Amino acid sequence: MLRRYLRLLGVRLRASSLLAMQYRADFLVDGLISVFWMITALVPLFVVFQNAQRDIEGWSFGESLLVIGWFTLLQGILEGAINPSLTGVVEHIRKGTLDFVLLKPADAQFLVSTERFLPWRITNVFAALVVFGYAFHRLGRVPSLLGVGISLVLLVTSVLLLYSLWILTVCAAFYVVKVDNLSYFFTSIFDAARWPAPVFRGALSFVFTFIIPLAVMTTFPAEAMLGRLPWSALGWAILGSGLFAFLSRQMWKHAIGRYTSASS
Amino acid sequence: MSVRGTIRAFPTLLRVGVSEAVAYRAEMIVWFFSTTMPFISMALWTAVARYNPVGRYDSEDFVRYFLATFSVRQVTGSWVAWQMNYEVRQGTLAMRLLRPISPLWAYAAENLGYMPLRALMVLPIVIFSLVHSGAAALPRTAWGWLFLVLALVGGWLITFLANVAIGSLSLYIESSQRLMDVWFALFLVGSGYLYPVELFPSALKGLLDWLPFRYQIGLPTEIMINAHGFSEALGLLARQWAWVAVLLTVSVVSWKRGLKRFAAYGG
Numbered sequence: 001m002l003r004r005y006l007r008l009l010g011v012r013l014r015a016s017s018l019l020a021m022q023y024r025a026d027f028l029v030d031g032l033i034s035v036f037w038m039i040t041a042l043v044p045l046f047v048v049f050q051n052a053q054r055d056i057e058g059w060s061f062g063e064s065l066l067v068i069g070w071f072t073l074l075q076g077i078l079e080g081a082i083n084p085s086l087t088g089v090v091e092h093i094r095k096g097t098l099d100f101v102l103l104k105p106a107d108a109q110f111l112v113s114t115e116r117f118l119p120w121r122i123t124n125v126f127a128a129l130v131v132f133g134y135a136f137h138r139l140g141r142v143p144s145l146l147g148v149g150i151s152l153v154l155l156v157t158s159v160l161l162l163y164s165l166w167i168l169t170v171c172a173a174f175y176v177v178k179v180d181n182l183s184y185f186f187t188s189i190f191d192a193a194r195w196p197a198p199v200f201r202g203a204l205s206f207v208f209t210f211i212i213p214l215a216v217m218t219t220f221p222a223e224a225m226l227g228r229l230p231w232s233a234l235g236w237a238i239l240g241s242g243l244f245a246f247l248s249r250q251m252w253k254h255a256i257g258r259y260t261s262a263s264s
Numbered sequence: 265m266s267v268r269g270t271i272r273a274f275p276t277l278l279r280v281g282v283s284e285a286v287a288y289r290a291e292m293i294v295w296f297f298s299t300t301m302p303f304i305s306m307a308l309w310t311a312v313a314r315y316n317p318v319g320r321y322d323s324e325d326f327v328r329y330f331l332a333t334f335s336v337r338q339v340t341g342s343w344v345a346w347q348m349n350y351e352v353r354q355g356t357l358a359m360r361l362l363r364p365i366s367p368l369w370a371y372a373a374e375n376l377g378y379m380p381l382r383a384l385m386v387l388p389i390v391i392f393s394l395v396h397s398g399a400a401a402l403p404r405t406a407w408g409w410l411f412l413v414l415a416l417v418g419g420w421l422i423t424f425l426a427n428v429a430i431g432s433l434s435l436y437i438e439s440s441q442r443l444m445d446v447w448f449a450l451f452l453v454g455s456g457y458l459y460p461v462e463l464f465p466s467a468l469k470g471l472l473d474w475l476p477f478r479y480q481i482g483l484p485t486e487i488m489i490n491a492h493g494f495s496e497a498l499g500l501l502a503r504q505w506a507w508v509a510v511l512l513t514v515s516v517v518s519w520k521r522g523l524k525r526f527a528a529y530g531g
Contacts, residue, residue: 033442040449044458051319051463052312185298192304199311204303 008106009114016117031120038072038127041194057198064196065135066222069128070158071194074217076124077159078190082166085115087183090173098259109167109252132225143225150234151224157241158217162190164241164248165212171248174255193218213240273365274373281377289381296385299337305458306330319462325489328401331393332488333457335386336481339379340419344371345444348431357526368428368519375424404490411497415484418504422480425511428519435522450475456482460491476511479504 049061089112092098197215208214223229309326351357360367393401433440454477
């Protein structure tokens with residue numbers, strides 16, 4: 001069963017790559033544009049730290065760079081692997097072509113989640129590595145092996161969180177049909193993950209920790225790399241992301257159950 | 265169509281725009297919530313300025329600045345480039361061209377039709393800002409009000425015309441969507457939307473004074489919160505309207521030349 005799905009994933013990845021390679025000029029332009037995006041994403045950081053002579057809420061420039069690095073990495077995953085497929089679901093629902101997906105002999109959630117990938121987003125991963133390198137160069141030390149290990153575990157939980165949140169957003173599309181803006185809404189909220197979580201206070205801090213767990217996605221891994229993430233936080237992150245994944249899966253099943261096909 | 269005909273038809277087009285805005289109100293509310301960036305910037309910058317003011321901005325000033333930015337963004341928005349891209353690709357632009365009025369006027373009317381409803385959504389924010397930081401949240405002088413209106417109109421015109429200019433490129437290349445993304449990225453950084461333009465290093469700030477982005481959001485915002493004296497504001501306003509003139513020329517020329525190529529779709 002698992003092997004079958006892995007093979008299916010492989011097939012779909014290859015199809016997306018071929019599709020992307022077909023338009024080589026586009027491929028290049030898109031790569032260039034994503035580099036450009038990343039550079040503009042760094043500008044705010046420089047402006048903030050140029051004006052704040054000291055740390056911001058206990059985060060120095062180098063440490064904040066780590067958060068940006070994680071943000072870049074997750075953004076690559078979001079825009080390269082999650083966004084394109086799930087934007088497709090919304091389109092399917094509107095056009096009524098979701099029926100064809102539901103007819104196929106594989107799990108519908110798996111099928112819609114692997115529909116399309118944007119391979120050039122891999123540039124984000126390299127960019128993130130460059131940012132990490134520069135950050136540790138500024139901090140004048142190297143991350144501990146244990147820290148890197150923990151941050152990799154957290155990478156898994158972050159991706160799971162992102163994916164689950166997206167599924168929840170997509171489920172909303174079953175109820176309100178026109179949701180083009182929902183994806184824009186999601187990305188603009190995700191933008192807050194660029195800053196270390198302690199910057200946000202009061203209501204925002206609550207929202208970004210428990211409701212839309214941005215703090216868990218970028219600040220926790222950065223802290224793990226710095227070797228100062230408490231073990232309990234790791235536990236909560238794993239538990240929380242598992243819970244979110246379960247919740248989104250239940251929501252998806254519920255939404256699919258309620259879905260009336262285009263013809264009925 | 266003659267100029268007179270256009271002028272006569274415009275109010276009707278505006279009314280159509282308004283009813284469209286009312287019809288898609290749910291979508292508009294989602295959009296409203298997806299422009300929450302100023303609130304995130306606000307949280308960030310008040311954290312930066314918690315102990316020492318940044319430049320001449322302290323925490324209070326940042327709250328005022330970003331509330332104003334949010335309001336300005338709502339009433340100067342334009343999305344014509346996306347619309348044009350879509351209509352060129354789907355071929356529905358042909359239908360617009362059949363009507364006896366230039367599509368550019370129709371686009372403008374549609375965009376402007378959304379403004380009353382958007383202004384209505386902005387109202388609570390402005391009232392909150394007034395309650396929170398007193399009279400300083402709005403212009404204190406009569407010329408300030410006049411300039412604010414001019415700057416808002418100019419800001420909208422720059423956004424709209426830039427959209428038209430880039431959107432009509434989709435008549436030459438299949439899609440100008442990516443170019444619009446680049447413009448949008450530059451806009452985010454250079455417009456004062458994420459932070460006051462003043463906070464940039466001086467070399468970069470000098471450059472931004474010459475680019476159009478700052479005049480889309482930054483200038484109206486600054487005038488709204490009384491950041492400039494009379495002569496300074498006048499100078500900036502002159503630059504803004506110079507950009508309006510430049511973009512008007514560019515967009516009309518590229519639209520007209522592009523249309524000749526579009527004829528190919530029709531047969």
